[in-house]
Amino acid sequence: MRVGSIVMDTAHPVGVGPWYEVVQQTLKRNDVKLVTYVPDKVFTPLIKNLHADPDFLTFPTAREEEALGIVSGAWMGGRRGAVLMQTSGFGTIPNVLASLVVPYQVPAIMFVSERGTLGEFNLGQALVCRTMRPVLESLAVETHTITRHDELEFIVDRSIKQAVATQAAVAFILSPLLTGGKVFEA
């Protein structure tokens, strides 16, 4: 079946189900089956499902820069990988982006759970969030903030393909509008 220009595989429908299932299926369809992460509350169901899926090798690292180093090495060895992190974790990686990922043209695929906005309760998260997009912009890293479920599969699928084809990293910032975020009682 064809919807617009997107070929739909009816046996394995994409774009349906909760956001974390769409991400998992889109990664799999693009042969991105190595996932390293420093966890985030919002990513809990995605991390749990990736661990349960034998098609994926997924494991935690001690730091986000380590997670990026591993997927960079894996890509040079012929295996695609993605990194999951939260907003404060992004704050630890500008040096690795500027000295490894960008100059060596590594198509690192990064998912950042967006904290610090739309109901944040931690001032530290709110401030580090302000630094994220300027860093990505200054390094000319392709960045998409995803707020809508109906755009999720298209953005992730096309951007992974673009990252690989152009040998350039991509950052997906998953907004609380998409994931529900981390909630608290004021």
Added chain:
Amino acid sequence: MPSVASVASYDNAKVLNRFDLTKQPVARLRNDEAVIGGIGNTNFDLWSAGHRPQNFYMLGSMGLAIPIAFGVALAQPQRHVIALEGDGSLLMELGCLVTIAAQQPKNLTMVIMDNGLYQITGGQPTPAAGTADYVALARAAGLSKCAWAGDEEDFNRLIDVALADDGPTFIAARIDDKPGVGTTDRDPVQIRQRFMMGLGVRSKV
């Protein structure tokens, strides 16, 4: 069966030279093993030992030689991968030892060159100098195959055992304060592309 068990300790390990230690095992590699040189002198000496297409030279990202090597090892489980890292660099990313101990990549060897100094920035002592024992740290992280190299012969023996047996293996050597003997050509795209060709990921066109 040979073992990585060594009688050497930090206290009785002979102080060796990084370039000597780098060129000897590199010359003994027979199976297109991948070698990742960390920031600064470890990759300068790797470059000076004679370029191989399976060498990767890191130009920044201090501390990531071992994670990068681990990633290569995951992508190519049939190829042995060696990371050459300095003591100061390892301090930047000590946590990676825990990750590797948990994942147990069989084809990864980590070599730490310990002079207790940030040699390239003027020879200032690291915060660990004279206090921390990197082999003990590695063992505590969960890496059971780890050893100090007692002398040059012991170092070469440890490398041979690491290449022959299942890893991960962690080898530390005490080295002097001599700078690297050359300078790597700093062209990251060329380094990455040649490395991918050397690993058979990109065809030689």
